[in-house]
Amino acid sequence: MTKEEREEALRAYFDEGEEVAGIAQRLGCTRGEVAEALCDTEALEPYRRRSEAVRLRAQIRLNESAEQAARMQAALLSGREEGDGVTQRAAKDILDRAGVRVKKEEKGEITIRFLPGMPELGMPKTQGDGHDD
Numbered sequence: 572m573t574k575e576e577r578e579e580a581l582r583a584y585f586d587e588g589e590e591v592a593g594i595a596q597r598l599g600c601t602r603g604e605v606a607e608a609l610c611d612t613e614a615l616e617p618y619r620r621r622s623e624a625v626r627l628r629a630q631i632r633l634n635e636s637a638e639q640a641a642r643m644q645a646a647l648l649s650g651r652e653e654g655d656g657v658t659q660r661a662a663k664d665i666l667d668r669a670g671v672r673v674k675k676e677e678k679g680e681i682t683i684r685f686l687p688g689m690p691e692l693g694m695p696k697t698q699g700d701g702h703d704d
Contacts (some may be wrong), residue, residue, distance in 0.1 A: 572600050577608040584609055585618045637669035 572580070576598050583597075584605075591609070595602045596659040608614070640662040647659050 572598070572604050572608060576600065577611065577614065580605045580608045581611075581614055581618065633665075633669050636665050637671055640665035640669075640670065 574701070576590050580598060583594045586682045589597075591605045592601050595605045598605070644659065644666070647662070
């Protein structure tokens, strides 16, 4: 493949979303040659930087949405805002995608000590046939 064909293969793959087989057929080369062109790390650098910028913009938008979702959930839970289950689930989904998690209580041992003179523990006794009315 010529340098121009390699550049065209990269452009078609990343900018147009064209598949390797289609690029190979259009350029008159093999799929292996197109795949090799797509592995050229130096030629891929501009696409990698662009991809990273898109990912960062998406993360920023998600964080902004998470802040709005947190406010909405707080308003729904406090009763200041009326909403339905869909609104609350949507807000929770946005928070989950942003990585915001409610801290779960840590599990630990609880020790209960009964001092002398405490009443006996047990279920209250029922009268009659053993069923409460």
